[in-house]
Every structure is written in C-alpha cells, then in structure tokens.
Amino acid sequence: MKRPLIAAAVCLAAACALGTKTTILSGIWPAAWLAAAGAALLIGSLNRRLAKLTPFVVLFALACLYVTGYQRVISRPIERLGRDDVLEVRATVLDFPEEYEENQRVPLRITSVGDNVPGDREMRTFKTLCYLPFTDTPLEPGDTLKARLSFYQPDIRDGFERQSYYASNGYFILARHDEDTPVRIEQHPAVWWSYPLRLAKSLKEAVNRQLSARQAGLLNAILFGDRSGMDSADERNLRKAGLSHMAAVSGMHVGFLTMFLCLVFGQRLGSFVSIFAILCFIPMAGASPSVIRASVMYIIMAVSFLRYEESEPLNSMAAALFVLLLLNPFAISSASLLLSFGATLGLLLFSSPLQKLLMQPFRKYNRLARKAVGAVMSALSCSLCSMAFTTPILLLLFGYVTILSPLANFLTLATVGIVFVLGLLLAVFGTFLPGICPPLAILEGILLSYILKVSDWIAHLPFGILSWGDMLGKAAIFVLYAGFFILLLSKKRKVFLTLMPICAISIAFSLIAAHAAQESTRLTILPSGAGQTLIYAAGRDSLTVIDCGGDKGHDSAEAVIEYLDWNGCEKIDTLLLTAVDKAHARYAAKLLRTGLVRSLIFPEIPESRRKELYIELLDTAERHGVPYQIGTFDTLPEGVRVWDSVERKLVVEVKIGSQRVLTVHSLTQKMLSAFLENTVIKTDILLLSENGIEDADLLRAALESIEPDELVLECGYINNESVLRRPCHNTKLEGEIVLAESKGGDIVWQ
Known part of the structure; x- marks a missing residue:
C-alpha cells in the first residue's frame, strides 16, 4: 500500500457515514469487526490475489469498530440524559454567550450531573449548548456555574436536521434552564485556553470601533468567520455571487496569515512562528472543520519545511480528515467539512494541469505578460476546480449553485488577501495602539466597500443561479461538467474555443430558467x-x-x-x-x-x-x-x-x-x-x-x-x-x- 494514511482516512470516512447516517452498525456485535479483520488477514496470507484487498478490509473493519465504540461509550450515554426531566449540573463556560432577545445561548462543558462526578465510571464530561436567562454577572470562558437544566434532543425545524448539525459540531444534546431555579456563577481568573477567545473578542470590538457597522460586519466575518454582525442583504449577496467562502474561515485565510508572517519574519522564522499563530487562530476562528483542516495541512507543511523535507498535500489532507473524524465521527455530516475537503481535493488534483492547459495559448508572450496572464489563469483554474467538486455538495444541501463564482473570485481574490492582512493589523493596533488606526481604517474601508459593491453587482445580474429543481438548471449543470472534462482531456492550444461556448450555453440556460420562473x-x-x-x-x-x-x-x-x-x-x-x-x-x-x-x-x-x-x-x-x-x-x-x-x-x-x-x-x-x-x-x-x-x-x-x-x-x-x-x-x-x-x-x- 503506497499511501496508507489516505486509505485509513477514506475507510474511516466510509465507516463514519455508515455508522452515523444509518443504523447498520448498531445492529452488529462489535467483536464481529475484530473477527472480520482477523479473517481478512488470514485469507490475504493464504491467497496472493486477495492480499491487495486485505489492508482495506482490515482498515474498514477497525474503523467500524471505532465508530461503534464511540457511539456506545460517548454519544449514546449523553443522548439518554434527555429522558430525565430536570437535573442539577455543574458546568464550565467554554465561550462567550450568544445573546438573543430574551435569553442567551452558552456553550458549556458539563462536569457533573446529579450525584455523579467526573471521576465516576458512569459519568463523563460532555459539551452542550444551553439556553440560560441573562445573568447579572456576564459569563466568560472559564467561569463555573451550577444550575438545574433539562436536556433535550434537537428536532427537525423548517426542513433542517438540527440534531445532525449539532452532533457534527460535538453537541449530542441541548439544554435549557429550569426557570424556577437560580443560576449560581463562580468566576475564576482567566484560564490558559480562554486567552485566544478573549483576544478574539477584543479584536472584534476594536474592528467595530474603527469601521462602520456594515464594513465591520464583513471584516469580522473575513477574519474570524463571525457573521453575526453582517447585514442580511450583504450576506445574501455573498451567497448569490459565490463568495460565501470569503466569510467562512478556511485554507485561504490560514494561507494569508502564514504568508504575512513569512513576509514579516522571513521564510524560516515565519514558518516557525506560524505554527503557534495557527494553533492560536483555531479557537479564535471557531474551530470549524474547515479551519482545522487548513490548520493541520499548513502545520504539516511548515514542519516539513523546517526539517528540509517535502510534504505531500494529499497525505496532509488525509491526516486532517483522519484527525477530525477520530475526534468526532459525526463531523462527516458537517457541510463545512464536506465543502472544505471537496474544494481542496479539486485544487490538489486538477488545478495545476488545468492552469497549464489554459496557459498554452500564451506560451509565446513575453515573461511579464505571461506572469500577468498566469495570475488570471491561476484564479480561474482554482475557481473551476473547486467548483467542480463542491457543486454536487451544494446541490445536495441547498438545491442551487451559482456559476458566477469564477468571475466574483477573479475580481476580489487579491483584494481579500490585502483586506485580511490590513484588517488583522487594524484589529491589533485598534486594541493596543488606537491612535495610529484612522489612516489604516480609511484604506481598509475603501477595500471592504469595493468587495461589497462587487458582490452586490454580481448578485443582481439576471442570470447565474442554476437550480436542480428545473430541467434547464440540470441541463446547464451537465453542460458545465461535460465542458470541464473536455478541458482536462484537451491537448489543443485553442482551448478557449471550447470554454467560451460552454460558458455561453450555461448563461443562456440560466437566463431562460430565470425568465421562465418569473413568467x-x-x-x-x-x-x-x-x-x-x-x-x-x-x-x-x-x-x-x-x-x-x-x-x-x-x-x-x-x-x-x-x-x-x-x-x-x-x-x-x-x-x-x-x-x-x-x-x-x-x-x-x-x-x-x-x-x-x-x-x-x-x-x-x-x-x-x-x-x-x-x-x-x-x-x-x-x-x-x-x-x-x-x-x-x-x-x-x-x-x-x-x-x-x-x-x-x-x-x-x-x-x-x-x-x-x-x-x-x-x-x-x-x-x-x-x-x-x-x-x-x-x-x-x-x-x-x-x-x-x-x-x-x-x-x-x-x-x-x-x-x-x-x-x-x-x-x-x-x-x-x-x-x-x-x-x-x-x-x-x-x-x-x-x-x-x-x-x-x-x-x-x-
């Protein structure tokens, strides 16, 4: 087996999907998977033809055993708490609460329930999201509270499977406060793991002070993935223009951070510093699967560079997937994970060949012209490759996809990198040296306004949205995929003669579909x-x-x-x-x-x-x-x-x-x-x-x-x-x- 880590990650992903989305694994005795692994090893040793399949069978059997054990030991005991009415708990606050009109939602780690304590065999600490009344003392990460809570399983709401969503984020049960009892809070000195969260809050507040509400909402989304301050129309425009990834921290943002540190400290020292900066950035950006995926890949790359070794991107991605699913098998249902890994896989497999193909008509240009065209073709190839792998996921989850994302990315990609770096400087200086921020805030505001105007313009074009619910949308999607594979297989220099009709047909289909829907x-x-x-x-x-x-x-x-x-x-x-x-x-x-x-x-x-x-x-x-x-x-x-x-x-x-x-x-x-x-x-x-x-x-x-x-x-x-x-x-x-x-x-x- 040439790449065992990739095989292990794929087998674990298959087992997680099988175990969390179906009931097949729950009906199989765990020891049966050990027996299957042993039988595969025995058969492989006796039959050389089947020996190549033996590692995959063993890995899949062990992965199924792990997922079954995770459900029996971790998730199901937590879910059973929903059968009780009200329980006395002791919990640690994990993050700053989200405030609503009448209450606040607080992420908690339950450390004891009823008479159980963390050391008991029957009790294990677990996370939950709890709806609490507003407290006189603001809750902060690291605080301890005692309260009477009722636990419940989230249901389906408006077609959205909330239980699957929360489980993919590590919350297997939700809680609400018993209104007839008080919430007792014990405040402690700041604990070490809360410093990134406190820093993120301070940086967001600094951004809010230096920019207008609309600009600050977009910048906080770009820096930290926090969309709570974004205007609903701006958030909608980003979705329609295919720029939602801009406001969801991922590899692009981690890459900007790493490049900035390398520019400031030099390549070797910057790579060393970036490892600790990324580890701090993970909780600041919400520790979503896309953040963890990008962070693991960049840390592996940085460590390999410091050791004078070359990292293998596919192995790094497999390591990130393996770590995520090992920590929480239910993360396989996360839209963030699926979109992040899908886009990355498309970039790793096809971005470079497609860029070379697109550059063929410009081989005779001078060096400066080739560099300028190369930047454009790089952005185009990256957009097309990520779009090719994320489109099925978007259609499955949301029922539509926009074909305008390559245009939107081309117009904003370079600007987003500058906005990220300047925004980070603005947030830091706004926290510690606010006097020098006004010029920086003016420049940052201009760039943010440009991104908002581009997204607004593209979002209101009369075409570009393809829906899986109508035949024209399906036809346009099939045309796009056919064109993508024709491009990859093409060896001719006149590649744009293929690309242009495909784009024209897709745009025509989206225009006709939009007109038909309006009529x-x-x-x-x-x-x-x-x-x-x-x-x-x-x-x-x-x-x-x-x-x-x-x-x-x-x-x-x-x-x-x-x-x-x-x-x-x-x-x-x-x-x-x-x-x-x-x-x-x-x-x-x-x-x-x-x-x-x-x-x-x-x-x-x-x-x-x-x-x-x-x-x-x-x-x-x-x-x-x-x-x-x-x-x-x-x-x-x-x-x-x-x-x-x-x-x-x-x-x-x-x-x-x-x-x-x-x-x-x-x-x-x-x-x-x-x-x-x-x-x-x-x-x-x-x-x-x-x-x-x-x-x-x-x-x-x-x-x-x-x-x-x-x-x-x-x-x-x-x-x-x-x-x-x-x-x-x-x-x-x-x-x-x-x-x-x-x-x-x-x-x-x-």
Whole structure:
C-alpha cells in the first residue's frame, strides 16, 4: 500500500457515514469487526490475489469498530440524559454567550450531573449548548456555574436536521434552564485556553470601533468567520455571487496569515512562528472543520519545511480528515467539512494541469505578460476546480449553485488577501495602539466597500443561479461538467474555443430558467413557525403576499425580502392578511416600512377587539402612503379569491394552472365548520394550521366537505395521520414548499 494514511482516512470516512447516517452498525456485535479483520488477514496470507484487498478490509473493519465504540461509550450515554426531566449540573463556560432577545445561548462543558462526578465510571464530561436567562454577572470562558437544566434532543425545524448539525459540531444534546431555579456563577481568573477567545473578542470590538457597522460586519466575518454582525442583504449577496467562502474561515485565510508572517519574519522564522499563530487562530476562528483542516495541512507543511523535507498535500489532507473524524465521527455530516475537503481535493488534483492547459495559448508572450496572464489563469483554474467538486455538495444541501463564482473570485481574490492582512493589523493596533488606526481604517474601508459593491453587482445580474429543481438548471449543470472534462482531456492550444461556448450555453440556460420562473404561476409557502406566510406570483406583473406572521424565531418580513431579492422582484402588489394577529400579521408593519408594498387588504375588526397590532398596522400604512382596503374589496389580485363571511378572518383561494389552493389557516375548527355550513367550496390543495387538526371529528367533516386531493400542514407534526387519508406536506419537516404550474396546467411540488 503506497499511501496508507489516505486509505485509513477514506475507510474511516466510509465507516463514519455508515455508522452515523444509518443504523447498520448498531445492529452488529462489535467483536464481529475484530473477527472480520482477523479473517481478512488470514485469507490475504493464504491467497496472493486477495492480499491487495486485505489492508482495506482490515482498515474498514477497525474503523467500524471505532465508530461503534464511540457511539456506545460517548454519544449514546449523553443522548439518554434527555429522558430525565430536570437535573442539577455543574458546568464550565467554554465561550462567550450568544445573546438573543430574551435569553442567551452558552456553550458549556458539563462536569457533573446529579450525584455523579467526573471521576465516576458512569459519568463523563460532555459539551452542550444551553439556553440560560441573562445573568447579572456576564459569563466568560472559564467561569463555573451550577444550575438545574433539562436536556433535550434537537428536532427537525423548517426542513433542517438540527440534531445532525449539532452532533457534527460535538453537541449530542441541548439544554435549557429550569426557570424556577437560580443560576449560581463562580468566576475564576482567566484560564490558559480562554486567552485566544478573549483576544478574539477584543479584536472584534476594536474592528467595530474603527469601521462602520456594515464594513465591520464583513471584516469580522473575513477574519474570524463571525457573521453575526453582517447585514442580511450583504450576506445574501455573498451567497448569490459565490463568495460565501470569503466569510467562512478556511485554507485561504490560514494561507494569508502564514504568508504575512513569512513576509514579516522571513521564510524560516515565519514558518516557525506560524505554527503557534495557527494553533492560536483555531479557537479564535471557531474551530470549524474547515479551519482545522487548513490548520493541520499548513502545520504539516511548515514542519516539513523546517526539517528540509517535502510534504505531500494529499497525505496532509488525509491526516486532517483522519484527525477530525477520530475526534468526532459525526463531523462527516458537517457541510463545512464536506465543502472544505471537496474544494481542496479539486485544487490538489486538477488545478495545476488545468492552469497549464489554459496557459498554452500564451506560451509565446513575453515573461511579464505571461506572469500577468498566469495570475488570471491561476484564479480561474482554482475557481473551476473547486467548483467542480463542491457543486454536487451544494446541490445536495441547498438545491442551487451559482456559476458566477469564477468571475466574483477573479475580481476580489487579491483584494481579500490585502483586506485580511490590513484588517488583522487594524484589529491589533485598534486594541493596543488606537491612535495610529484612522489612516489604516480609511484604506481598509475603501477595500471592504469595493468587495461589497462587487458582490452586490454580481448578485443582481439576471442570470447565474442554476437550480436542480428545473430541467434547464440540470441541463446547464451537465453542460458545465461535460465542458470541464473536455478541458482536462484537451491537448489543443485553442482551448478557449471550447470554454467560451460552454460558458455561453450555461448563461443562456440560466437566463431562460430565470425568465421562465418569473413568467410562471407559483405559490411559495414559507416556514413561519406557528404562523403563515405565502407568496403568490401570477406571472411577472402580479405578486401577492398572503399573511406575514410567525414567531420570534421566524422573521417573515426578512424571508419575503430575501424571496424578492433571489427572484428579481421589485415590488409587492398586494399584502393580503387573513387575520390581524401575531400568527398572520406579526411582521406586516415591518414589511410595510420597507416601501415595497403597493396595497394592503385585511379583514374588518370590531372596535372592541382592536389590539396594538391592528393600530400599528393602520398607522404604518398611513405614514408610508400604502392604500388599504378593509372588509370590502373593490379589486383583488389576479388569480385570488376571498371570502369574508367569517368575523375577523378571511378565507383565500389562489389558482395555479388548473388547480386551486385554499388556505383556512386563520380559522379555528369551529369557525371552519360554521363557514362550510353556509359555503359550498371544493379545492385541490388545502392549507391547514396545527390547530386545525386537533379535533378528529371536525377535521374529518371538513375534509369530506372540501374534498382536497392533498394537504399542507403549516408547522407542527401530524399525530392523527390516519384521519387525513391523503398526501400531506409539512413546512416544519420539509421547509419551504413551492407549488409551480407545469406546462399541462398541473402543479409541480418543489
């Protein structure tokens, strides 16, 4: 076996995927893997033909044994704590808390639970994320607290598997504080492992003092991967432009740090200093898999350089993967890990050959011209190779990919390197020597503004987004991959004659797909917690938002704005509210304040029942000049039908092709029953709230009257599925649901 470390990492990755994403390993006795390894060794020694497979079988068997043991010894005992109601715990604070409106989320290391102490065999320390009330004494890393906590397993929310996400970060269970008991805090002198975290906080605060809020948010994301201060529109633009990696610390950032230290201290001393700087930088940047991967590879490279040896990049990457999965087999589900290793693998395998191929037409240029062209081709080849390996992952996780990332990277890559170095200097000087920062802050602000303008420009181009949900998007993706492999296999100097038609075809497909989406009729059902938010687009010229409700964890106004941005829509023709309560109008006033709404429709509310939300809605509409209709409707949006026979509520039906979709989300079951006694209505798809299925008899009667073919349950789980007796979709389990018109007039679920 030429590269045993690569084989070991691949076998461990396969075992981790098998053990954490399926239940196959849990049903196999651990000793069976030892028996399999022994049998493989025996067979390999007796049969030379099978001897080459023996190391792989042994490594995979040992990897499966390790993953099984990890689950039995570490993860499952922690998960079983969720069966208890409330437990007295002692814990150490691991990082500064994230603050929300009503509480704070704190990473803790639980050191004792109930009567157990760390030395007991039944008790092992473990990490958790705990939601605590605000404390009089701010929590800092290293503090000890005692509290009564209840542990629970995170569930699926809006189609997002939170349990898999948290487990990939080492949190196998979450906790919340028992509100009836106090939180006792013991503060200690700063411990050694907390210094990088304290330094990172000080540097972020220095950045916030020296730059505007928008610029500081982007710089903190570039330096530390902290996006909490970024404007939501800027973060969205980075995603659309294919620049999200800029705000997620990875090999590029670690490389910038290493190059800066080598420039300051020289190559040998800089390499030595960079080892300690990287070890300090890991916790400062959040210790994500992408940071650890890059750090391990750069440390191996630096050590090899100091020993006058040459490091093997593929072996270094395999070592990083092996270390990550050895520490936490559940990290195999991490999007950060998959994207980081996918991009790196593409760069290592194909970047150099592709760059040489792209440089062939310029071989006769003079040296200076070749260097200039080489820089451009290097950026292009790196973008294409990383994109080739990350596109399947992005499609699997998010359902779309942008083909504009090579252009965005070409325009910003050099600038990002300068921004990183200057930003690091600005943060350090802002902490210790703030008097010399203003000139540096001005230059840094100019560069950050340039990145923001480039991302904003590229994000708003009318093409570039390819979705796996439509045929044109799939066709464009297949064309791109075919072109990529043609480029790799090409030996001709006229390589750009191949590259240019491929780009043109992909851009044409994305333009046609975007135009078709804007011209089609579709209903988008946004996850809104306990509320409802629907977006009905009847072609390019009619956009109706039905309700804008939700809870504190679902800002429907921001979700609607994001929809408009992604779909190239400028205005909302009508905001139609089926009820004026928090479930249906919580964020309606916020949406009106954006100036995007042209008209407003909502039901008549008796004066005795008008609450603060109703008054705020009217006041906001009047102050922003939004015309509104109450109770009686002179004009309705195209394809929309409304019934106002229920007091304080509206029933709305929209038409998609030949299909009809009815929402009775705002009605209680008794209201719906009374409405159906006086109104004969049939529909193809019915939208219900969680409260609309509580009474099985009333639900059965309503379904028999309306006769829908399919149901959409907005929020919550289905406990009486046998009563429904028809296909049912769920926004809590599936996330955003799109009903689009097909060519035959039927509905396509996306």
